[in-house]
Amino acid sequence: MFSPDPTANNSPKESAATTSKKAPRVLSCVQCQQRKIKCDRQSPCANCIRSRLRCIPAPTVGPRQRRRRPQERDLVERCRYYEGLLRQHNIPFEPLRQDPAVTQGLVANPTFDQVTAPDADKPSSPSSTAYSETVSETRNIWHAMNQRSHTHDPHDDSSDTSEEDAVRLTEIRKAWNSFESNDSLLFGVRDSFVNLRSLHPDQNQIFRLWQIYMERVNPLIQVVHAPSLQKSIIDATTDLSKADPNLVALMFSIYSVAVHSLTPEECQAAFSTSQEYLVIRYQFGCQQALLEAEFPRTISRDCLVALYLYLISLKSACHIQSLSSMLGVAIRIARRMNLHIESSYANGKSTPFEAELGRRLWWSLVTFDSRICEIADHQGSVLDPTWDCKVLANVNDFDLRPEMKEPPTSQPYPTESIFVAVRSHVSEFMRQDPSNLDFINPIYKSIASKSHGDGTVKALETYLEENYFKFCSLENPLHAMTIWHTRSQIAKLYLTEHFAKYTEPSQQHNVAASEAATLHATTLLDCDSKLLTSPLTKKYEWFANSYFPFTSWMYVLKDLKISPLGNSAEQAWISMGENYAARGMYSQPYNHPFYMLLMRAIDQAWEAREQAFRSIGTVPSQPQMIFDVRTKKERAGLDSQQSVKRWGVKNMVNLERLSLSEAFTPPKDKDLDFENLMEPAYDESGQPELDMNLVAHEFLWE
Template sequence: MCKLYESESGMYLAVNTLIITRLPQKKRKKRFAEAELLAKLRRYEDHLNAYGADIDAINSGGTVSLPGTSNSKRTTEGSSVDQHLQLPIRRGIKHANHTPWTGVNEEQLFDTEDMLQGSSEDETFAKPITRTFDAIKSDAGEMLFYTPTDERLIDLHPPMVQIFRLWQTFLDNINPIIKIFHAPTIQAQILEASADLDNISKEMEVLMFGIYATAISSLTDLECNNMFGEDKEVLRLRYSGGVRQALHRAGLLRTSNVTILQGLVLYLVSCLNFHIDPRSLFCLTGIAVRIGQRMGLCYDGSSHGLKPFETEMRRRLWWQIVILDIRVAEVSGAGCSSLTYMWTTKLPSNVNDSSLYPDMRIPPPEHKGVTEMVYVLLLCEATSHFNKMRSSQEPLHVKDKELDDFVAHLENTYLQYCDASIPLHALSIFMTRIRIAKLRMAPRHPHLVNTKQMNADDKDMLFSLSLDMIQNHNTLLKGNIMRFFWHIVINVPFPAYVCLLVSLRTRIQDEMADKAWEAFMEVFNLRAKFWDRREESRPKDSAIHAAVANLALKSWDAREKARPGIEVPAMIVKFKEEVRAKKAKFSKAESAQTETPPQNEGGFDDVAFTDSFWMDQSNDGMGQAADLGSGLMNGILTGQENGSVGMGMGWDFWNDLIPMNGKQSGNGQGFNGPNMYSS
């Protein structure tokens, strides 16, 4: 723009003037939010990992392996465990889709309690399970709500010589059937840690106390006094307290450390003898499950670039957590485990510890025949088959054929190589037979529940399977496998005993009934042989013991009426004395309205919540369950089943077996559904 200005000389000058105006701003391209982009990339990586893609190999420009290729090809040289821990599986694979298990049965506590009561009018035996649980002193509150103590954790460790004794006890009694780590590696770590307890790592301290606790749980009072110069109960309280203190110190609830989780699992195993209320223990096993899920143990490491050694240890730990959670779910009354989806973790490999080492790059070949893993693998195989069987909609004859094929697989893969003279092999053989019998019983459960009349073949089958379980368990009790005795007595086939006792109220005159009573008498005599009877530890106040004894007396009364003059066995004489005393005590307490549940100061031993809780035999100081624990806890399988519709033999099952109104069905036949038996 041009403007005129008058100069001092009177002349006008033209001056160009630039007028600056604000131009319209050019629209800037909207930036993609960086956080959103990273989030999307992470989700894509997670989904790719779920399909087996190796993100590290892609990022580094290496060769990308397809799913199913060898783990060693996906693992680059020089990669470390720490580098692998950056994979999404170590973050828990949060975005993976889970396939829910269907048909979970909400089993009820009161059903079994009514079954054990035998009659709604017999209040002496009302709510025996709840009353027995209530008598257990510990509810595990100290585990979650830790109270600081003046006692130093280091002072709870035993002397070095005793550490080695406990470790050797663990190797002999626990490790063959609870395989959750590589024993040679842990042994080296224990040797190093025990030499300098002042500088022991938090995670190693948790594991060592877990080893102490389980080792003590496998010993008798006499063995504890001979080996350590102290009572078993004193040692149990010390090392259990040490585990809890070490777990608190290690930050259990936010840990992602495998060693800490291993220590927790061992502690939970040591609690299977009911020193902790099963309802509380179920909450603690749920914590183990959640920690394992957060660590990605539920996904097989071979699909996510983990080294073979780490993959194998994760498999062992995860399957033990699965089995433990299912067992405790049953006995606690939850009916179903907190594991509500399918996992992809493969079975542990059939290899000895000597075939594994931390730095191995290639998985060892599977061994043909029996290895150190034989018992664990048979247990895992049974669990896996049950999971498949319970979701099957095939007819009964198809399920039976599938089970026959499964039994043939077990025989060809493991059992044909077992030598019954070897303790671990004998345990594997007879416990597997018990599990197979329970698997055969499982698909017949819907027929029992959904029809009021069972045909003779089904009745005979159920009776025969129950008898088979008891006879095989008696064989274990008679065997020379005392180092696993702690495990045998927490795995009594309780459902089989109840099935037989119920059926024997109407099945009186045939040969199978005679064999059943012979098996009961053998159980009674075996317990009298193996348990050192101590008057002060008799299970007089156990509600469950009294209820089952009462059930046995009802069955014997029916037999006695049909066969006058029959000799009364010692077991029945003892049961009559104790039931009479129980009723008298209840009547006295009821009249005073002051009855209170017996208090269990020492845990499972004092409440007689043991394998002898209903046979009234002593516990030899072992403090082990054999039990309702392995009965309700084991249901269909010894530690395998989940309570599912049509398959779980939980507390609803027992409600169906025994009527609550005390009236007998018209045909006088056993196993006819509701309202079958007289009170």
Template sequence: MVYNDPYKQFRPQGKLVKEDGGIRFMDSIILGTIYDELRAMRQIIDTDDNDDCSTDNAMTPDDNSELILGADSPAVATEDLWPDPAHVFRLWQIYLERVNPLTKIIHVPSLQPYLAEAITGCQNLPKNIEALLFSIFVMGAVAMSAEECQTLLGYSREAALQRFSTGVRVTLIRLGFLKTHDLTVLQAVVIYLLSLQGRYNRHAAWILNGIVIRMAQKMGLHHDGEMLGLGPFESEMRRRLWWQIIMADAKYAMLTGLSHSLLPRSWNTKEPRNLNDADLFPSATEPFQDREGPTEMIFCLITNRIGKFLIESPGFEMMVMLVEFGDLGAPDSPQMQEFRRTVESLASELLSLLDRFCDPSAGPVHEMAVEMRSQIIQKLGQLMDPSRGQPELRAELKSPKDNAFMIALSSLEHNERSYHLARDKGFLWFWLAHFQLDVFIYMVGQLCQRTEGKIVDRAWRQVAVVYEFHPELYDVTTNKTYHTLARFILKAWARREELLRAQTGRSPEVPEYVERLRSAMDSEDLRSDAPAPPETLTQQLIVSGPANPLDPSFDQFLTGIFDSPPVDWEMFGGPMLPNGQNAAPFRYNVGPF
């Protein structure tokens, strides 16, 4: 990815500098040379120094990393947080089966030898490997259901997430992760941030991903390893990691309503190759070439191409707005024609990747890749025409607000399809982590006003689906967002119940989720009306995002920024359209990636 830079032709590629066992990148050749000389001087001093004193900085790093991950307690021993020997291998296997095929951050053959040592404990493991394995254990817990976790580990999923998350943070802090230049440490941080998806405030997660981008940039991951003179194996692993980082940034930027401003102005890291881990050898000297045919990289190849589309199409979101707000989104408008060409180009690229590298009979991850391509193209097609393939609904789509309601409903229906397809393949965690709560909130707010019609009937069905797959929404006693959402659902159901009774002459069957919400709410909530109109609810809940009942220490530094009283979100709702209207009432994500 290269942006116009008038000074690029005069600037050298940069320089890699060895530092503290890792590799640091510097754009400045002069400073890179100075650091090389300083490193040589330190080596001379270390060789000549015969004093018996030693410096142990393992417990108190001076890089203020505790401000990011929470304070480190000297009383915490990572050995006490390590999983039991019987659980280490099972968590590793769950990661390999359910997480690794969708992320491809680690090289399994290189990490596998450490598992024998890990089963006996973490005392003799290198600290960077300890951090990486803790992050893998967290993702193993994320990828399990609550029932699985309780059965396998003997304690709750929430307890497992807190235990292993604490292990990651303590290990990273003691490593002084902000000042390291170690690829393994960066892998641990990236995997840990992946584990936060859907569990923490997405605005805070976006900020943390910005820190990861800066860590990667100082290691030179934004420049392709071949151009920096690195070997084929290291170059390929850096590509895999960099593309995961920038795709996370693209996703969080879209969800928070911001652009990809944290990415370096100019980066040229190539997309990863279509290769199995078994094709990659640390001792390789010749550049790797794509393997023809299916490999374990297929899902990442698809999501990388989608991420590239989002980054290269900064006007994409404006096209979404044009569709929602009417005249400018007419089928024959120049803007819509350009949008259609862009979508067709993406569809062609994704289909080409599937033709070359995908075989649905090769395993679940290939089925997931096919589903991902289908989802993205269908969603983009529905942005151009919300009633696409459903002509019977056109009579109900009379205004831009109707179209927005239909788009929100379609997004949740796509989620339902993905949930059912992924549940038996072990990949359900991936789709659940990309659930857009604000889209659901928007739809519920509309149901307070809309009481009949085919689209409304389908929307009420999706309310039941969401509560089936997201039982955390029943936590109305400790989570203010879910509590307010429940009040609006009960308000909307009361209106629908009244309408159905008037139409049929009898009371409709009360859905299970309504019964559960009624039993969970106190009597005052049931007597009172909802506290705000739907539009205000949507704005307020988008600010706070889901609360974090699992790990309060993580958010102690960042979360307060976003939990302040509601602000005027008209200021941040997006660009003003040419007709004077503000951008959409929710952030529409084209799909998980």
């Protein structure tokens, strides 16, 4: 007599519970999914064993969901369609289903007023342009690949793409991260014998360096959130061996850039150690820490900030084109993190706190990159209209909190981030300005938009004066730095506009336009002199040194040679004399490569002025600058004819053909004799040999 089935009398609830406890389905491993081959679903699978690959099991899933009814399917499809429209127009919403592979849209650039108005409730400026409704969407290839084909029957569940067959971007990244690879492409192999703890300063010096960073560097770049980072540093110093590698790299980069911001005398007084020694020590520590953090494939903002600060600390001792290449690596990492795409911060993808810090890092990177590219060859800058990151909010760090749910409101008064906020406005204008794009890539002019009002430099200048500068005080160091640096950049924009307009063959020489351009160039020199001579901005001198106004010098000298008795000639010589002194050129050697170019041009322009005065029967009073230039020429034993013959600087005759990149050709045979800088070194062809460290450190940066 057989016994009845013990499960025959189970209740429906018990049956449902038994069903729900079924073992989850085992999916194909990631490698087999990528290669689109059948997997035996073992761990490791036969295919991976045969191919000698690391078998990565796919995440397990529960039993298949029940087939949706046609009505339910239609509703889901309609919801997805509406979500897509909301996402395209950058409207916040709560999605029906969080999908890591969701498409990230790239919206058109908002207008200058709409993204930067301090008070959202105020009516927009009459000069504001209409918001563009055109949306250019960047699609995700993996998301598109996983969509159900529209040729299949929508009511047939068998036509759905199963979770097993779907290839997710997160899985692809996970597969790549599983490989053991060599990340020593830039800094060499991580030295396992180097103990990073021994390279850290003691705790007192750590906080002294942090204080220097906060006083001198942070106000001008604002790439860290000081309150939260300070807490992290305090926690890390209790046991540096357990600190996060990204934080360790960031700490070393802060040490490096803090020491870099000091003068040699200030460094010796503060740490009783030479600046050269500390810079080498902390930069080496930063290299090792970046290797430890695997920086080439990082997605950590702290790690990218560490790389950026490290590059800033390098700029006075690095070939400018090498630095430009290294910055390209940092820009590519930032793009991989989608820092340049505004939609990557929307719809809950980032908190308002992370979004603003991401924008700060992106703007700081691209403005630094723009300056480096300008010095190197005026090519390759990413300050162009192909991305849509918003300009920065004018807020204090204490207005930013990790737990905040709404973005901070840009303040109508000066804050600790006023410098970076104003600079982002200027950079936003530059990347949309047709005149500037003429020198980067003219093809971008077809997609550029007017960033403010009618898109003129005057409109930008008026906006900044009315919304920022009138609330500032020149007694405040950061406010003074913001005003004079920005006004110098505005003058530079006017000058660039002139260059773009009057370099066209169809444009006739315009005396009034040339005098206006000379006035803008001398304004730039005046602003630069004020920055370098004011005791208030002394602590920001390391930054101002990066903006030697070489183009303005050369344009003014070229114009003075053509029109030695022009209306603005007298003021131009006064402005140049003040800047000559402010830049410390009285102490510079005559045989320095760029100073040879500059002083030769000064001498030629003054000779033209002397000749013009002689023609009217008088003699001009000789400025101290001219006396210094000619004295150095005599000491070097070179007269004008010997200079032309031995230097072979053909571009000195036609200054408009002068190319900065030509002066960056490193010496191949002999080094410049640093023990006797007053004696020029020449190669066999009679050309002056150039030492790159001297060029970068002494001229472009100081």
